[in-house]
Amino acid sequence: MTFQPIKGVITPTVTPFDDAGEVNLDAIQPMVDFLIEHGVKGVYPLGTTGEGVLLSKEERKLVADATVKAVDGAVPVIVHTGSITTRDTIELTQHAYDIGADAVAVITPYYFELSDEALEQHFSAIAESTPELPIYLYKFPAVTGNTISLELVTHLANKHENIVGLKDSSGDLLTLFATNHLHDGQFNTAMGPDELIVGGVAMGIDASVSGHSNLVPEIIVGIYNATVAGDLEEARRYQYMLNAVRNILQAGAWLPLVKGLMIERGIPVGGVRRPLLTAPDTLIQACVKEFKTLGVSL
Numbered sequence: 001m002t003f004q005p006i007k008g009v010i011t012p013t014v015t016p017f018d019d020a021g022e023v024n025l026d027a028i029q030p031m032v033d034f035l036i037e038h039g040v041k042g043v044y045p046l047g048t049t050g051e052g053v054l055l056s057k058e059e060r061k062l063v064a065d066a067t068v069k070a071v072d073g074a075v076p077v078i079v080h081t082g083s084i085t086t087r088d089t090i091e092l093t094q095h096a097y098d099i100g101a102d103a104v105a106v107i108t109p110y111y112f113e114l115s116d117e118a119l120e121q122h123f124s125a126i127a128e129s130t131p132e133l134p135i136y137l138y139k140f141p142a143v144t145g146n147t148i149s150l151e152l153v154t155h156l157a158n159k160h161e162n163i164v165g166l167k168d169s170s171g172d173l174l175t176l177f178a179t180n181h182l183h184d185g186q187f188n189t190a191m192g193p194d195e196l197i198v199g200g201v202a203m204g205i206d207a208s209v210s211g212h213s214n215l216v217p218e219i220i221v222g223i224y225n226a227t228v229a230g231d232l233e234e235a236r237r238y239q240y241m242l243n244a245v246r247n248i249l250q251a252g253a254w255l256p257l258v259k260g261l262m263i264e265r266g267i268p269v270g271g272v273r274r275p276l277l278t279a280p281d282t283l284i285q286a287c288v289k290e291f292k293t294l295g296v297s298l
Helices: 025-037 057-071 086-098 116-129 150-159 173-179 194-202 217-228 232-249 254-264 281-294
Strands: 008-011 078-080 103-107 135-139 163-168 188-191 207-209
Touching (some): 057 086, 086 103, 103 163, 150 173, 188 194, 194 232, 207 217
Parallel strands (some): 078 103, 163 188, 188 207
């Protein structure tokens, strides 16, 4: 198995829907074209931002396949395949391998509280099911109720060559820093919290998996590139701009607003799947006006 760590901004892409609430596969191509044109280094469909847990297995497979085809090798595609059962996760992971995805990310199972032994067996079974496919562990205890300890990450990475990285959305940068040495320094670390990008990248974290990069990729890419270049003044300028964007979006439900504002940018992603509620147009237009005061054009 060959694997090249991803360094840069990875977009956890939204899932487009049509007016009837069905997956809109035709909208995936313009969406990924927009992101790649703005400098993202990876595409990550079907995670939290992609409403993956609200889709059926067949829908997830269709979106994964359409995304791989739309990207067409321009950047790596990391398909999120995590599910509540080991069996379904293995099925989705094998499908990702079959369609030519570059890697998968697997969140901890949710709802039931799981021991380290259960998690170890879960992730090991997935790694062994597709030994040639790179796998990222995905840590987001706020939504799953289960975490991945540093000890478990280390054990799994040492046991399975194809467990190549950790995507952490908990804000626990210390665990990410502590895993940098794994796989002879090639373990791929990716952070989720957008408010910490400058600090995390400056300390050596490889990638930012930014939900906001669906909407304002130029800002996230600007933060990352300036930080890597050592231009901290420019990096902080972009980070303050992003923080202002985040404050605006906190006026309502975050994901419905992101998708509504993406439509304002000409990206036809549609609404969200229930039980999520689509953002009202009055709120979207109010956000557009606030964005303009920041100098952010939509």
